[in-house]
Amino acid sequence: SSSTSSAAAAAASLPASPLHHRSSLRTARALPTLLTITTSTTDIEAEALWTWLAQKGAVSDEATAVRPACVHHGRGLLAHRTISQGDELLSIPRKLWINLETVKASAIGRFCEGLKPWVAIALFLVREKAQSNSSWRPYLDILPQALDSPLFWLAFTSCLCIGIRGTQLLGSTLGYREYVESEVNELFDKVIKPNPDLFDSSLFTYDAFLWAFGILRSRTFAPLTGDELALVPLADLVNHLAGLEVEKPCWEKTTAGIFTRQEVLLMRAAKTFHAGQEVVMQYGKSKNNAQLALDYGLVEYDAFSGSNNRDSFMLTLEIPKSDRLFDDKLDIAQLNGLDSSVYFDLTRGQGPPESMLTFLRLTALGGSDAFLLEALFRNTVWDHLSSPVSRDNEESICEAMIEGCKSALYGYQSTVEEDLLLLNNDNLDPRTRIAVVVRQGEKCVLQEVQTWFEARMNELDQLEYYAERRLRDLGLLDEKGNMTAWARVWN
Numbered sequence: 001s002s003s004t005s006s007a008a009a010a011a012a013s014l015p016a017s018p019l020h021h022r023s024s025l026r027t028a029r030a031l032p033t034l035l036t037i038t039t040s041t042t043d044i045e046a047e048a049l050w051t052w053l054a055q056k057g058a059v060s061d062e063a064t065a066v067r068p069a070c071v072h073h074g075r076g077l078l079a080h081r082t083i084s085q086g087d088e089l090l091s092i093p094r095k096l097w098i099n100l101e102t103v104k105a106s107a108i109g110r111f112c113e114g115l116k117p118w119v120a121i122a123l124f125l126v127r128e129k130a131q132s133n134s135s136w137r138p139y140l141d142i143l144p145q146a147l148d149s150p151l152f153w154l155a156f157t158s159c160l161c162i163g164i165r166g167t168q169l170l171g172s173t174l175g176y177r178e179y180v181e182s183e184v185n186e187l188f189d190k191v192i193k194p195n196p197d198l199f200d201s202s203l204f205t206y207d208a209f210l211w212a213f214g215i216l217r218s219r220t221f222a223p224l225t226g227d228e229l230a231l232v233p234l235a236d237l238v239n240h241l242a243g244l245e246v247e248k249p250c251w252e253k254t255t256a257g258i259f260t261r262q263e264v265l266l267m268r269a270a271k272t273f274h275a276g277q278e279v280v281m282q283y284g285k286s287k288n289n290a291q292l293a294l295d296y297g298l299v300e301y302d303a304f305s306g307s308n309n310r311d312s313f314m315l316t317l318e319i320p321k322s323d324r325l326f327d328d329k330l331d332i333a334q335l336n337g338l339d340s341s342v343y344f345d346l347t348r349g350q351g352p353p354e355s356m357l358t359f360l361r362l363t364a365l366g367g368s369d370a371f372l373l374e375a376l377f378r379n380t381v382w383d384h385l386s387s388p389v390s391r392d393n394e395e396s397i398c399e400a401m402i403e404g405c406k407s408a409l410y411g412y413q414s415t416v417e418e419d420l421l422l423l424n425n426d427n428l429d430p431r432t433r434i435a436v437v438v439r440q441g442e443k444c445v446l447q448e449v450q451t452w453f454e455a456r457m458n459e460l461d462q463l464e465y466y467a468e469r470r471l472r473d474l475g476l477l478d479e480k481g482n483m484t485a486w487a488r489v490w491n
């Protein structure tokens with residue numbers, strides 16, 4: 001397909017490894033996060049950024065609690081003194097953010113009318129980056145040239161891509177790339193090509209936009225996302241700490257200044273940090289490893305516990321169009337806010353969500369259970385389906401799920417055991433590690449789901465079904481499931 005060939009072309013021109021290409025980033029030591037760091041090397045770009053921000057009055061040696069520095073994951077922020085949870089770390093005024101306003105006020109502003117914020121900012125970033133005299137130079141120089149997200153791995157024929165072959169992560173990666181490609185093509189036709197005086201078309205390549213897209217995905221945080229999207233120098237140097245429980249406070253939009261109240265991005269400490277420690281944040285507790293990989297080029301994996309609540313698998317369930325009861329089932333699904341096709345995010349250790357079991361029972365409804373689809377039950381059927389309906393119905397959802405999990409697992413190139421062996425290797429390169437963690441996570445979730453439905457299959461005889469529940473509700477069955485004396489008279 002065209003997206004695959006352009007993806008392969010993009011791969012050819014991307015540097016192989018992220019973060020290690022900076023000429024002045026001389027500390028290549030592996031330091032665990034939160035270790036006290038005393039660095040004797042000079043980070044020229046970080047110093048230039050600091051000086052630039054100080055000249056603009058955004059930071060000062062006395063007042064600002066953090067400093068940019070080389071850390072384990074590229075650059076990061078170090079505590080300059082002991083900081084307690086909730087303390088202010090830094091405060092960057094709006095005039096130093098790169099957002100839609102910045103773009104509109106620039107030379108290309110009049111061409112950005114109606115563009116999505118990320119597209120306009122990406123256009124600005126790519127153009128500014130190529131201008132040696134850009135007023136944003138100290139900030140632009142600190143941005144990594146290459147990122148670890150699978151968006152940039154490519155080549156799609158390389159072993160890295162094979163590493164995620166068969167995974168959902170590969171599907172999402174291709175989806176993201178196609179999205180960026182379609183936005184770029186439109187921008188090229190509507191803005192770049194018609195204005196050669198302002199835009200040197202050789203600069204505005206797909207690769208260049210993908211880089212800008214990756215920068216925006218990996219360096220912006222709520223509340224400065226969506227329409228408010230903004231890159232904030234210095235604040236965007238904060239790294240993620242695996243397992244950090246506290247998500248807030250971190251980035252906060254507020255106003256500061258006694259006389260001229262101006263908007264600022266205030267960053268607060270998520271926990272206590274001692275002088276010299278790396279200041280970190282939580283990028284998102286609810287993000288799964290595939291999302292962390294795509295957005296930030298990182299994953300969480302704990303080799304000791306083996307369990308990982310970042311492992312996930314997105315399951316799509318569908319009411320088959322060929323089902324003769326399709327219209328009735330679709331009506332019930334829609335009445336309950338769903339459609340004929342529904343996505344369920346399955347997470348390690350959680351078991352199948354109730355809503356998924358309900359939808360599965362609806363999908364499998366047939367035979368003598370089909371009476372539940374009659375108009376009389378239209379408003380109550382969803383409740384009825386939230387518990388087992390009949391042995392046949394429950395058995396068929398178990399069979400379908402067990403078969404589905406088996407065939408999904410069969411599609412992977414390696415087993416969980418093989419992946420675990422690979423993860424024991426401390427020298428695994430970061431990208432391969434991401435691939436292996438994500439794919440083994442997907443498989444673990446699938447295995448768990450399969451086991452859950454196999455166990456369910458074994459207890460089909462012990463479950464209570466709709467018919468018994470109905471009799472109990474009518475007082476015709478006792479707690480042990482026996483007919484009540486009153487009912488026996490009528491039998």
Ligand SMILES: C[S@@+](CC[C@H](N)C(=O)[O-])C[C@H]1O[C@@H](n2cnc3c(N)ncnc32)[C@H](O)[C@@H]1O
Nearest residue numbers: 073074075218219236237238239240296297298
């Ligand atoms: C907001 S930026 C932080 C600054 C970045 N370290 C730099 O050198 O510019 C986010 C990026 O930092 C890196 N990063 C942050 N936390 C990390 C972690 N815990 N593990 C691996 N990489 C991390 C990833 O490359 C991520 O995309």
